[in-house]
Amino acid sequence: MASPFLVLVAILAHLHSSTSSQLAPQPSRINRTSDGRGPELKDAILNASLHQADAGQELNTTLPPTDGPLVPFLIEGGTTLLYEAVLSGEDDEEDSYISPTYLGKQITCEYTQPDPNTGLFDPKTYPDYNCNLYIRHIKPISHLIGFRQMMLASVIKPIALIFCPTYAVIYLVPQSNVALVMMTTLNYTELQVGWTQWFPTFTAVLLQGFPYPEDHSIMWGYATQFSYSEVGFSQDPHNNYFLDMSTKKYRERRLRRPAGGGENLDEVEWREFVGRKKEMLGDEFVDPLERLEEVAHRMYAKLNVSNPRANGSRPSAEFEVQQKDTFWRIEDSGCHHRIELVENPVLKGDGGLVTLDLHDSISFTIRALPLTAIGRLSMYRPLFVITNSHPEVLSVVKKHEYDSEAKIQTAKVMLSPTGKSIGTSNITIRATLSSIQCAGPNELTYTVQVDHEKGRRLWVNFPIPICKSGHFGRDRPWKEDKPYCIDPHVILEAGNAVSSESHPKKIHIQDSTPIFIKLPINYRPPSIRGEEIPLSTHTYNADPSKPAYHNYYHITNDTRKLRKCNFRSNRSECGCSDADKLADDPEVSDCKEMVYTVPRAKSFQVSLDYDPVMREQDQIPEFFRPKDHFSVYIEEINNRREFTLYSQPTPLLDAINSDVRLHEGRGPFYNAQNITITLHGTGLFHFKAGLGKFDSFGEVTGYFTVYSDSNELNHIKLVVVMLLTITFCFSLIFLGFMRVRKRLSSQLPFQTREKTNGIRSSNLVYWKWISNK
Incomplete structure (x- = not known):
């Protein structure tokens, strides 16, 4: 079998992934004793309400009683695992159990026996055996018969162990958690119904009763582990123990005999269990009693000792129970720590709401400062408990640290989405020893919404950026300005100093090269049909009182739309703020005045x-x-195509752009940290950038505008100028040639302009010259 430590670690990991309700103050307290239930629950609640109504009185810190016995298991140093049993028989509305609100509360117990002189029970008889446990986790269970939930508890003072003075034999019935236990030389007593018989490193059994009325050396019960096959083993004396965390109501219900006589509940339940097993297995069924006797026989054979139970003999002596009564209760643990959130730029010390997108995360540190001796003692163990109400949505990672010099414990925590789905999770952080008596908060609670937060967007960075104040109240808490950024108020002041009724005007800021341009009134960017036929539905720097821009064709007028200036008579009624004049969002394009230019x-x-x-x-x-x-x-929202985009390719980008399930027809995708843009046309370009579904839970977009300087020639004008230039150059060459030819002709020894009888004079002169020779 696995070591108890490994099993405990596995159970702890399972418990940490569980969810639990937030702690709430309990209104009442009633002691749980074995000789009575105390006052009625109604009276106790009323009494506690009166206490709470009086602010000057001390809070009542006792909690309602519980009726299910506790079964300790895996007692390892300062930690134990407790199973809470279910009351057998018919359900009673008054049956009470430990609820999730008991987290951080303490379980105290006192063991008593009657005073030999007075015969009265004295709780101080065995003060050294009184236990003190603090409930840290509660997890409902359904796979074990007889139990309803398990609890992880820190042990301040352990539960008293009662040694079993004889060999014990255990048989676990297959496909169940039902067990038979036997003391080889002693008989059990009815006082042990509801007790736990603990077999270290193996299991613990909640003793239910006597399956065979004629043999009280055997009891049956519910084990704290499920057995898939037959398991039988034995334990030597003083290596198995009894623990008493029972309740009177539990014992009374199990041992109650029906009116007029008959079988006890424990006898009925055992017979029904065996009947179901016999029906299920048929001829393969073997009576558990026979299996138990076989385990005992093997044990004696191994010990080389004669079997005292041979030939049907049974023990006659009873186990002498020195501990006559148990008194245990659940109560508020008191205020032992103060929990604080170490200074954090995002989270507040009193809780709150935070929204995380797919690749977001938040990390923070919490600390606990001890206030009492118990608080200082618990500092050496992991103290913080973090409950996550929706682990499918949110991942929680934590690490405990103890500062021996400062005598404080801290926990580093990181919250991040799992990426599986969107949703909301409540994160509660508290100490294992929490109390309503603390003056400050017992816990920190944060609501984490895993989704894309409305309003979060992409922001563009130009080669010469606008300073942070340019966002005019738009929350960019982590934006850091570059030393060479431009103040937006300076841009607006420079723009107000110039007029751009029908033509764009460059804005000179501090006598530097113009990097901004002021748009003409009612400007609309060129379309694929040309600069004179704008077809965009967006109008920039709109003024309803001024003529439309390049409104020469019906199609231009039909596609013109206004947004903020719609149904307004002039620009002053459009409600354009200074932020709108620099904003790139399409919703405020009517207000856009200043544009980055290249x-x-x-x-x-x-x-x-x-x-x-x-x-x-x-x-x-x-x-x-x-x-x-x-x-x-x-994308370009005005359907312009005269531009190219480029970013350094990476394996990730190649994979995205080659898989339609990733890019969903939106590609190509580029690296957001480095995008090269080249504008081949002129006028305004209005770009929309967006993240893919693999980078966000929602639609994340951002807009930016760029103006391609209209003073730069477009393709048509460039061709015309080139043709004119070539024609002019050829004309100059031709005129020069004619002038040089004329000068050369005047210096020749003959003329070519006269004719004599049809013969050119030049030829006649030539012949005359020849004749003279």
Whole structure:
């Protein structure tokens, strides 16, 4: 069998992934004793309500009683696992059990026996055996018969162990968690119904009763583990123990005999269980009692000792129970710690709401400061409990650390989406020893929404950026300005100083090269049909009182639309703010005045940021793994095509662009950190950039505008100018040639302009000259 430590680790891991409700103050407390239930629950709640109504009185810290016995298992040092049993028989509305609100509460127990002189029970008889446990986790279970939930508890003072003075034999019935246990030389007593018989490293059995009324050396019960096959083993004396965390109501119900006589509940349940097994297995069924006797026989044969139970003999002596009564209760553990959130730029110390997208994460540190001796003692163990209400949506990673010098414990925590789906998770952080008596908060609760937050967008960075104040209140808490950024107010002031009724005007800022241009009134960018036929539905720098821009054709007028200026008589009624005049969102295109400008056909680089919820420098390096880059697609919303885009290819980009399931027809995708743009046309280009579904849970977009300087010649004008230039150059060459030819002709020894009888004078002179020779 696996070691108890490994089993405990596995169970702890399972418990940490479970969910639990938030702690809430309990209104009442009633002691759980074995000799009575105390006052009625109604009276106790009323009494506690009166206590809470009086702010000057001390809070009542006792909790309602529970009726299910507790079965300790895996008692390892300072930790134990408790199983809470279900009351057998008919359900009673008054049956009570431990609820999730008991997290952080303490279980205390006192063991008593009657005073030999007075015969009264004295709780102080065995003070050294009184237990003290703190409930840390509660997890419902359904795979074990007889149990309803299990609890992980920190042990301050352990539960008293009662040694079993004889050999014990155990048989686990296959395909169940039902067990038979036998003391070889002693008989059990009815007082042990509801007790736990613990076999270290193996199992613990909640004793239910006597399956065979004629033999009280055998009891049956529910084991804390499920057995898929037959398991039988024995334990030597003083290596198996009894623990008493029973309740009177549980014992009374199990041992109650029907009116008029008959079998006890324990006898009925055992007979029904055996009947079901016999019906299920048929001829293969073997009576568990026979199997138990076989295990005992093998044990004695191994010990080379004669079997005292041979020939049907049975023990006659009873196990002497020195411990006559048990008194245990659940109560508030008291205030032992103060929980604080270490300063964090995103989270607040009193909880709140935060939204995380697909690649977002938040890391933070919490600390606990001890207030009492118990608080200081618990510092050496992992103290913080984090409950995650929706682990399918949100992943939680934590690491405990103890500062021996400062005497405090800290926990580093990182929250990040699992990526499986969107949703909301409540994260509750508390100490294992929490109390309503603490003056400050007992826990920190954060609501984490895993989804794309409305309003988060992509931001563009131009070669010469606008300073952070250019976003005019748009929340970019992590944006850091470059030393050479331009103040947006300076841009607007420079733009107000010039007029651009019908032509764009370059804006000179601090006598530098113009990098911004002021758009004409009612400007619309060129279309594929030419600069004089704009077809865009967006109007920039709109003024309803001024003539439309290049409104020469019906199709131009039919496609013109206004947004903020619609149904307005002039620009002052459009409600354009200073932020709108620089904004690139299509919804405020009517207000857009100033545009970043670049020369036509000259490449420039931009990058796009998706601001994180928490900056990299604020994250805990042990957990945080920064995302290398985002991939974006880029479109031109005015249907312009005279531009090219380029970014350095990577295997990731190649995979995205080659798989239609990833790019969904939106490609190609580019590296958001480095995109080269070349504008081949003139006028305004209005770009839309967006993340793919593999980088966000929602539609994340951003817009930016660029103006290709209209003073740069377009293709048609360039061809015309080239033709005119060539014609002019050839004309100059021709005129020069004619002038040189005339000068050369005047210096020749003959003339060519006279004719004599049909013969050119030049020829006649030539012949005369020949004759003279």
